[in-house]
Amino acid sequence: MSPPPPALGRGRKRAAQVFDEALDDAELAAARSALAQGRWQSARSLLAHTGDEWDRRGHRITVLAKETYCAAWAREWLLAEPDAADAAVLLALALVHRALRGKEKPDRAREACRGAASRAPDDPTPWLGLLLLERSLGADDDVTRAFEQVRGRYADHHHAHHLMVAALAERGGGEGPDPLHEVYDFANWAAEQAPADSPLAILPVVAHAERYRVLAAGGHESADPNASGHWVGRRARLVMKAAFDWWLEWEQDGHPRRLIDLNFLAHAKFCEGRGAEAAALFQRIGEHATPAPWSYPDRAPLPAFRAARASALGTA
DSSP states (O other), X not given: OOOOOOOTTHHHHXXXXXXXXXXXXXXXXXXXXXXXXXXXXXXXXXXXXXXXXXXXXXXXXXXXXXXXXXXXXXXXXXHHOTTOHHHHHHHHHHHHHHHXXXXXXXHHHHHHHHHHHHHSTTOSHHHHHHHHHHHHHSOHHHHHHHHHHHHHHOTTOHHHHHHXXXXXXXTTGGGOOOTTOHHHHHHHHHHHHSOTTOXXXXXXXXXXXXXXXXXXXXXXXXXXXXXXXXXXXXXXXXXXXXXXXXXXXXXXXXXTTHHHHHHHHHHHHHHHTOXXXXXXXXXXXXXXXXXXXXXXXXXXXXXXXXXXXXXXXXXX
């Protein structure tokens, strides 16, 4: 049986939320609102229009899949169109998010991801779903295998690389600072392998923030990133400069997840004490704050974002 529609006030409540994973994708936000009301045809049209833009497809399906009743509506879509690969992929990722919330058996989600992958063999998105699942519930080898399946289909997959960096940063978490930690090597390697205009150039900055999250949680760094020396060493400064210079030359204003990169880069520049550079990034971000990395290691992200932005822009 189909789920009931949400309460009428839900759309207004969502609109008031600051952190919106749709970011600035208005088409995605509209399809998500329609899906919340059971109109899965909007999601169908959106995904058909997205085609094989793999970063955009992964972003859109991941956001749609978090909708509370997505799994039920995706099943209705499959009943209407049993051969719809898009519906199978959307259902698989919806089951992944249900499993991550403790509402679904992980093995059912894994089975759904593999089934969706067989329907859409060129699509990295079912494997992205499996990577999301194993990142939280699987072993290190499971994470690596899922990442390799994504990368084998699309070598520059943005979301998959971010997930892999976050996972690698947690290895050896209790051992203290290590400038040769494997996460730095991985991020540098991925950035070097990517095309010159790829936003994976920002990945070393992401690795630096993810490693800080782990070190601060373990008591090896100050819980206040501004008081930490994590962003002011020579190696850190070189990483930040290279990423900022890349952004100045190659700003990818059409990439679906660019605002995530901008938040990581603004956070790094602010912690580094480069207020003018941080201000330029905050201007591009506008109101599109993301929880990571402003929440690291255990801060309320919105006040942290607003305080940093006000300081950088001179409005504090």
